[in-house]
Amino acid sequence: MEGVSQRLYDTRQQTYVDFVPLREGEVSMYVCGPTVQSSPHVGHLRSALVYDQIRRWFRHEGYRVTLVRNVTDIDDKTLANATEHEPWWALAYRIEREFTSAYATLRIQPPTYEPRATGAIPEMQAIIARLIDRGHAYVADDGVYFDTASWTDYGELTHQRPADMVAAEDGAPRGKRSPQDFALWKGKKAEEPESAAWDSPWGRGRPGWHIECSAMSTKYLGTEFDIHGGGRDLRFPHHENELAQSRAAGDGFARTWLHNGLVSLGGTKMSKSIGNVVSVGELLSDRRPIVVRYLFGSAHYRSTIELSEEAYAEAQAAFERIENFLARATRLVGSVPTPATALPEPFVAAMRDDFGVPQALAVVHETVTEGNQGIEAKDAGRVQELASAVRGMLGILGVDPQADEWADSSASDSALEPALDSLISGLLEQRAAARAARDWEAADRIRDALAAAGITIEDTPQGSHWSV
């Protein structure tokens, strides 16, 4: 049989691989979370969203998924962005909560565990000690460095040879032997706060960037695990260094590497350093979260998404088509259809092929068209079946407007809805009377007044419906 196994694109092997879980029926997945140094932007959300979708799909396929997404709360940047009145740890925690809130708004489910770097210092030190023992790290005056020259596989993830790389222009001279070497442990500097330093066999200090992910992933998922994910821009140096230090320390580490595409603005990557970021707050200020989720969740996870007003408008139009179908189907059937667990075969095939969301979404739209045909034909049984399928598929993508997870997010507040419904129903009755009397002017006046308040009227043979 074809298509029974899950295909993934592995960045390291640069090819598609059939997913074979390390442990039968389980998926262990580590995803790089944020360094909590400044407010989340759209790119962070996209990344988290991608792995949320993947996780939902694996779960639907019957796997038990353990998803670990870290929070790097100690880093050069958290220290740099701290102020006199907000120490680094307060900053990190405040930003972490912003991330948590943004994830929740888009219904990105919490990972199985979300470890903080500061909670894994002993584990990091243990890896560093092993690296020194094995001759892959050395102690310098200002810390401990990974010795890239000692690890012949260095560069295997991104297929680069150290000799071909453009050497970094180091600002201050450091204790590195080679520009490619990177810090595992950074000795405490005089100006850094005591709260940002830990004792170690190599003196007081703090971890370098990269080592936290090696420590946290293996702490919770084991020395070898199924999938490591993260943004495309993390491939080098972050993931390359993670891989090198973990393998050099003797761990099998990640079997498959997934990298999600970035979000761009005007053809350029959205990035703090370029300054073209759209914050989550701006994005969600006047847009529906479920449509935003649809927008970012409708592209293939490896492709770049160009964010624009047009892109949002198009996502909205497409999503509302689906939403309208579900609303109309519910009216015809008389009850909200149950989400199907057995999904249309082409949808399943698309998802099994490296999470082919765009094709999967085409199946959703085709099913909606069929469902609309069913509504025209008043075939309630067929409509119920198709609406169930649509809900099942949307649930995988996390954009089922009838799902419990979106229940409290309808355009109107739950307490206001009955009041609003009562008011509008009254107006609709007046309008129905006017229409019966062929007083189109009066009927249109009511419709226009409601439209001005942002309420859309739809007339059907069974009566008129309103929606915000």
Next chain:
RNA sequence: GGUGCCUUGGCCGAGUGGUUAGGCAGCGGCCUGCAAAGCCGCCCACACGGGUUCGAAUCCCGUAGGCACCUCCA
């Protein structure tokens, strides 16, 4: 200099050798008092130049353009 990715109809966006992607917009029709929603039909493209092949958007070579990374980055 090195590494990887990309270029599809008005727009977004799938598709790895021969058959309809899908959505948005537009046009025509149906339905409607008029709308809205929905249905039906139309619009059939693959950066450029070579090559392989009976046949290429799909494979190979080259060219042009774009993006990302080469120690801040989801």
